[in-house]
Structures are given as C-alpha cells and as structure tokens.
Amino acid sequence: MRTLKWSTVVAVVLGLVLAGSAQAQFTKVGQAGATFLKIETGARANAMGGAQVAAVRDASALYWNPAGIGFLARTSVHFSHNQWIGGLQHNFFAVAVPMPGVGAVGFALTSMLYGDMDVTTVEQPDGTGETFGASDFALTLAFARQMTDNFTVGIAVKYVRQKIWDMTASGLAWDIGTDFRTPFRGLHFGASITNFGQNLVFRGQQLLIKQKEYTNITTVAMYQAESYQLPLQFKLGIAYDALQSDVNSLVLCVDGVHPNDNLEYVNLGAEYGWKNMVFLRAGYKVNTDIQGLSFGGGLNFNAGGIEASLDYAYSKMMYFDNVQRFSIGFMF
Numbered sequence: 001m002r003t004l005k006w007s008t009v010v011a012v013v014l015g016l017v018l019a020g021s022a023q024a025q026f027t028k029v030g031q032a033g034a035t036f037l038k039i040e041t042g043a044r045a046n047a048m049g050g051a052q053v054a055a056v057r058d059a060s061a062l063y064w065n066p067a068g069i070g071f072l073a074r075t076s077v078h079f080s081h082n083q084w085i086g087g088l089q090h091n092f093f094a095v096a097v098p099m100p101g102v103g104a105v106g107f108a109l110t111s112m113l114y115g116d117m118d119v120t121t122v123e124q125p126d127g128t129g130e131t132f133g134a135s136d137f138a139l140t141l142a143f144a145r146q147m148t149d150n151f152t153v154g155i156a157v158k159y160v161r162q163k164i165w166d167m168t169a170s171g172l173a174w175d176i177g178t179d180f181r182t183p184f185r186g187l188h189f190g191a192s193i194t195n196f197g198q199n200l201v202f203r204g205q206q207l208l209i210k211q212k213e214y215t216n217i218t219t220v221a222m223y224q225a226e227s228y229q230l231p232l233q234f235k236l237g238i239a240y241d242a243l244q245s246d247v248n249s250l251v252l253c254v255d256g257v258h259p260n261d262n263l264e265y266v267n268l269g270a271e272y273g274w275k276n277m278v279f280l281r282a283g284y285k286v287n288t289d290i291q292g293l294s295f296g297g298g299l300n301f302n303a304g305g306i307e308a309s310l311d312y313a314y315s316k317m318m319y320f321d322n323v324q325r326f327s328i329g330f331m332f
Contacts, residue, residue, distance in 0.1 A: 032261035033228035034160055036112040036136040037173075037195050041080045041092035043311035043327035047296030048269025049283020051253035053237030054179065054190030055269070058309075058329050059094035062108040062142050062156060065177035065192040065235075069096040069104040070144030070152030074307075080327040085320040089113040096142075103145035106156070112136035134164040142175070150181040160200070160230070167204035173197030173230050186241030193234050199227040232260040249273035263287060276300055281313070290318045296325075307331040 042060040045052040052064045059076040061068025069076070075097045082090035094108035114134040118127035138161070144154030156175040161168065177192035207223040236256045243250035255267040269283035279298040285291045296313035311327040 031229065032231040032259075033169075033200060034136065034162055034195075034230050035261075036090065036110070036162075037138060037160065038231045038233070038259070039082065039084060039090050039112070041082065041090075041110070041325075042078065043080060043296055043313040043325040044271070044279075044281065044298055044309075045313075046315055046325050047281035047283060047294055047298075047311070047313035048253060048271055049267045049285055049294050050257075051237065051239075051255045051267040051269035051283060053177070053192055053235045053255050054188040055237070055239035055251060055253045055271075056190075058331070059096035059106060059108070060092070060327075060329075061154075062094045062096065062106045062140050063092060063110075065179060065190050065237075066106065066142040066154030066156040066175050067144050067152045067177040067179040067190070067192070068154065069098075069106050069142065070146050070154055070179065071181075072096055072098045072104055074098065074331045077330045077332075078327065079329070080325060082323065082325045084112075084323060085317060087115070089115075094140075103143055106140070106142035106144070108138075108140035108142070108158075110136075110138040110140070132165040134162075136163075137161045140175075150183075152179045153177070154179070158195075160197075162200070162202075164202075165204070165206060167202045167206050169200040169202040171198045171200045171230075186244060188239040190237040190239070191235065193232070195230040195232050197230050199229050201225050201227040229260065234258040247275055249276070262289075279311075290320065292316050292318070305332065 040046050040050045041063045045060060045064065056064045056068040059078040078094045080092045084090045091111045094106060096104055096106040098104045112135060116131040116133050119130040119132055120127055138158050140156050140158040142154060142156035144152050146152050154177045158173050160173055161170040174196045175192060175194045180189045182189065202225045207225060209221045209223065237253065239251060239253045242252050251271040253269040257267065258264050265288045266286040267283065271279055271281045273279045277300050281297060282295045284293055294313060294315040298309055298311035300307065300309045309329040313325040315323040317323055
C-alpha cells in the first residue's frame with residue numbers, strides 16, 4: 001500500500017487555495033452566464049438529488065468531480081440525455097480510460113440545443129419570417145491520479161462556447177477535485193471546484209451599428225458587450241455504503257454546494273441495489289428555487305464481459321414541466 005506523499009499535500013493545498021479564490025467571488029447573486037454548465041448530468045446522479053461528488057462511479061465524474069475517474073479499473077463510457085425545462089435538449093457524453101501506473105484520462109462533450117426562434121423587430125413584433133438558432137457547447141479533457149491507494153486528485157480543462165444567431169462567446173475553464181476513501185468502512189469524502197475560469201463576452205455582427213448621416217457617408221460603430229463570469233461552484237460531498245452484501249446494498253449521500261450566482265444549497269440522495277442488478281434511487285434538494293424531489297431507477301447487466309447500465313430519473317420542478325433524464329453506460 002502506498003503512503004501519503006508530499007505531492008498529496010501539494011494537491012490538497014492547491015485545492016484550498018482555489019477554494020479560497022472561489023469564496024472571494026461568491027458575491028454576485030444571479031450574475032453568472034453559461035448556466036448550461038450547471039445543468040446536472042446522469043440519470044443515476046439526478047435520481048439521487050445530485051449528491052454525487054463522493055459517490056460517482058463512472059465517466060460522468062467528468063461533470064461532478066474529475067478525481068472520480070482515478071479509481072476506475074476499466075474503461076467507462078457514459079451518455080446522458082436530458083429533456084430540460086422549456087423543451088430544451090441537453091446531452092452529455094464522456095469516456096474515461098485508466099492507464100495503470102500513470103493515472104486516468106477522460107474526455108467529455110456537453111451540448112445544449114435551444115431550437116429555432118423567430119426574428120422580431122419593433123416594426124414586426126410577430127416576426128419577420130426569419131429564424132435564428134442558439135446553442136451551447138463544452139469540450140472537457142481531464143486527468144486524474146491516485147496519490148495513495150485511497151486518495152485521488154483530478155484536474156480538467158474545458159473549452160466553453162455559446163452561440164446565438166451570429167454572436168459567439170468562448171473561453172477556458174478549469175475543474176479540480178479530490179476523492180478520499182477513508183479507512184472507515186464504506187465512507188467516502190469528495191470535493192470539487194468547477195468552472196473556474198475567465199469571463200466570457202459575446203462578439204459578432206449584431207453588435208455593429210450602421211448609420212447613414214449624409215447622402216454618401218455611412219458611419220459604422222460597434223456596441224461594447226459586457227463580459228460575464230462563469231457559474232463557479234464549490235462542492236463538498238460525503239457518501240456512505242450503509243449496507244453492502246452480495247444481495248443488498250444501500251448508499252447514502254449528501255453534498256453541500258456553494259455557487260457564485262445563488263444561495264448555498266444541499267443535495268441529499270440514497271440508492272438501494274439488489275444483486276447489483278436492480279436499483280431504486282431517491283433524492284432531494286434543500287434550499288433551491290425550483291428543484292426538490294427526484295427519484296428513479298436503473299438496471300445493470302453483463303454481456304460478453306461488458307457491464308452495461310440503463311438509468312432513468314424524474315425530477316419535480318416548480319413553475320415548469322417536470323424533467324426526465326435517461327442514461328446509458330458501459331464498462332469494459
């Protein structure tokens with residue numbers, strides 16, 4: 001068994017420094033943009049109320065806590081589809097590959113599609129007959145390494161891009177996380193900071209202003225768009241394997257979340273498993289504006305040495321249609 005090394009201490013100190021930087025920015029309620037980065041992914045995770053920082057077990061860790069892929073023994077593939085509020089389409093795809101003696105690498109792609117919208121003007125408030133589209137996109141690359149047999153550190157860089165009509169905004173963001181399996185049976189701790197990066201600003205043709213001041217002279221100017229910060233989040237999580245046998249299992253989880261654009265809230269979750277094949281899950285979000293109860297289930301099965309999982313989650317939403325999520329995963 002490996003012992004705690006100086007590199008572990010450095011990683012922990014780095015995490016605390018970033019946490020301190022994050023704390024300093026938690027002042028502007030409702031001021032962050034690129035909020036698609038906050039939409040939680042994975043049916044298992046969402047059925048458990050989003051309490052996943054210390055409980056994630058597959059490639060979806062690239063959203064929740066990049067350190068989570070450091071404990072993977074096999075390649076993990078994850079895809080999640082989310083019917084978000086307002087009919088919006090949110091998708092997440094991730095692959096994580098362990099490299100013995102080196103660590104684990106991961107790749108993830110997040111997309112948000114808003115559909116076509118009508119172009120309106122003051123003169124034509126019902127529409128001009130033209131349409132425009134909008135979309136969000138994030139590409140993530142991650143690396144995680146076991147510092148000891150029970151402690152991993154992960155870091156991820158993501159390229160974030162938002163587009164509306166011919167206007168775009170893009171930049172880089174960072175995630176960092178730790179995952180610790182304590183000596184106490186079944187007790188796990190996790191921490192992550194996500195979307196730590198530069199402010200974004202929209203640029204494009206819609207900012208141009210053309211005015212004809214004289215008969216043959218047209219002046220051209222450009223609006224200066226205001227920059228906006230990313231939705232930074234600091235999360236601490238605990239997961240406990242309250243019951244673990246060949247037939248029954250029970251996982252209890254709790255996460256505390258500290259965002260830079262809203263009040264702190266708590267995610268609570270539980271998962272019951274029967275013979276590692278059938279799972280029932282439930283969760284609840286405390287102190288959120290529109291989200292609360294969630295529940296769902298999943299099926300695991302083996303086929304030719306490949307472990308596959310199918311998961312479903314249903315989340316109650318205030319003021320909006322309730323949200324359904326579907327996920328499929330493979331381990332090989």
